[in-house]
Amino acid sequence: MFDNKSILITGGTGSFGKMLVRTILARYKPKRLIIFSRDELKQFEMQQIYNDPCMRYFIGDVRDANRLTMAMRGVDIVVHAAALKQVPAAEYNPMECIKTNIHGAENVIQAALLNQVKKVIALSTDKAANPINLYGATKLASDKLFVAANNIAGQDPTRFAVVRYGNVVGSRGSVVPFFQKLIDQGKHSLPITHAEMTRFWITLQQGVDFVLRNFERMKGGEIFVPKLPSVRITELAKAMAPELSHDIIGIRPGEKLHEVMCPADDSYHTFEFDDFFVIGPTINFNNRNNDFSRTAAGENGQAVAQGFEYNSRDNPDFLTIEQLMALNKQVVFE
Numbered sequence: 001m002f003d004n005k006s007i008l009i010t011g012g013t014g015s016f017g018k019m020l021v022r023t024i025l026a027r028y029k030p031k032r033l034i035i036f037s038r039d040e041l042k043q044f045e046m047q048q049i050y051n052d053p054c055m056r057y058f059i060g061d062v063r064d065a066n067r068l069t070m071a072m073r074g075v076d077i078v079v080h081a082a083a084l085k086q087v088p089a090a091e092y093n094p095m096e097c098i099k100t101n102i103h104g105a106e107n108v109i110q111a112a113l114l115n116q117v118k119k120v121i122a123l124s125t126d127k128a129a130n131p132i133n134l135y136g137a138t139k140l141a142s143d144k145l146f147v148a149a150n151n152i153a154g155q156d157p158t159r160f161a162v163v164r165y166g167n168v169v170g171s172r173g174s175v176v177p178f179f180q181k182l183i184d185q186g187k188h189s190l191p192i193t194h195a196e197m198t199r200f201w202i203t204l205q206q207g208v209d210f211v212l213r214n215f216e217r218m219k220g221g222e223i224f225v226p227k228l229p230s231v232r233i234t235e236l237a238k239a240m241a242p243e244l245s246h247d248i249i250g251i252r253p254g255e256k257l258h259e260v261m262c263p264a265d266d267s268y269h270t271f272e273f274d275d276f277f278v279i280g281p282t283i284n285f286n287n288r289n290n291d292f293s294r295t296a297a298g299e300n301g302q303a304v305a306q307g308f309e310y311n312s313r314d315n316p317d318f319l320t321i322e323q324l325m326a327l328n329k330q331v332v333f334e
């Protein structure tokens with residue numbers, strides 16, 4: 001699937017992008033692996049580590065359609081990971097988030113269509129399901145653009161799908177490195193927003209593996225959701241610092257008590273597979289098989305019950321403190 005292919009990763013210098021590059025270089029022999037992002041310093045630092053002859057580093061902004069179109073010449077596969085993703089920053093600078101996450105998505109789609117790219121997967125987030133903050137709303141709009149793009153493709157070969165998952169353990173600005181910093185500073189307590197708060201939990205490597213696998217599964221138009229364990233934030237704090245007390249500081253604006261990945265309102269077009277869900281499109285694609293209960297890789301799914309919601313509170317799978325401690329040990333903070 002990836003050998004001898006030209007692959008472009010928007011946001012290739014981010015947490016996800018770097019793990020994706022590491023994984024692709026370890027497992028496959030791509031023809032070209034192109035990193036597309038804005039900041040030259042992040043690219044320079046990444047080049048010190050990843051400098052395989054197949055690698056190309058392109059400075060560019062996803063808001064710049066022409067640059068994207070140039071960068072995608074001869075590209076077979078695109079992973080769209082570039083995004084603004086900090087919830088408070090998005091609330092404060094809404095148009096900046098809209099320009100990168102929505103206009104950027106539109107530009108990625110147009111550049112992929114113009115260059116007859118074969119497959120595009122865009123990364124989404126649980127915050128895009130029933131969004132309550134602007135970041136989530138822009139990612140939902142982006143998801144909708146990528147799904148609908150399969151119609152615009154017409155007779156062209158380009159296919160688009162979305163991967164949606166939850167909190168990445170240890171990613172920049174997330175709770176694990178935040179707690180670790182406070183512990184290292186010798187604080188006597190950890191701030192907890194709400195005693196009942198739960199989150200889905202995924203490692204970067206699991207996220208990368210899921211994205212790569214879905215290139216084989218995708219027909220175009222799916223939102224792929226992995227089945228993940230949930231975590232209670234109080235358990236996380238206990239796992240990281242059993243001796244510290246907890247300060248309940250209250251839920252923050254734009255934050256949910258529990259996250260959703262497959263909303264109940266999407267249940268009538270959601271299919272459950274062994275270890276993932278597919279949310280099928282709400283639109284029919286012209287001249288195509290619109291059955292999303294079977295993947296292109298031949299896996300069969302079942303329609304979920306009407307009203308079924310996949311959320312971090314009702315998830316049957318919760319990590320224990322011991323499992324959390326083991327998982328945290330594998331995580332490299334950035």
Ligand SMILES: NC(=O)c1ccc[n+]([C@@H]2O[C@H](COP(=O)([O-])OP(=O)(O)OC[C@H]3O[C@@H](n4cnc5c(N)ncnc54)[C@H](OP(=O)(O)O)[C@@H]3O)[C@@H](O)[C@H]2O)c1
Pocket residue numbers: 010011012013014015016017036037038039040042060061062063080081082083084085100104123124125126165166167168169171172174
């Ligand atoms: N981290 C999580 O917990 C999580 C959970 C679910 C989903 N996701 C999704 O996963 C994706 C990757 O997240 P991440 O954790 O890897 O984020 P990250 O570490 O913040 O990396 C973001 C990447 O996007 C680039 N970028 C930002 N704005 C850009 C623009 N306008 N044009 C081109 N490149 C741009 C950044 O580089 P420059 O700043 O140099 O441009 C960087 O390479 C995002 O789509 C995010 O929504 C993340």
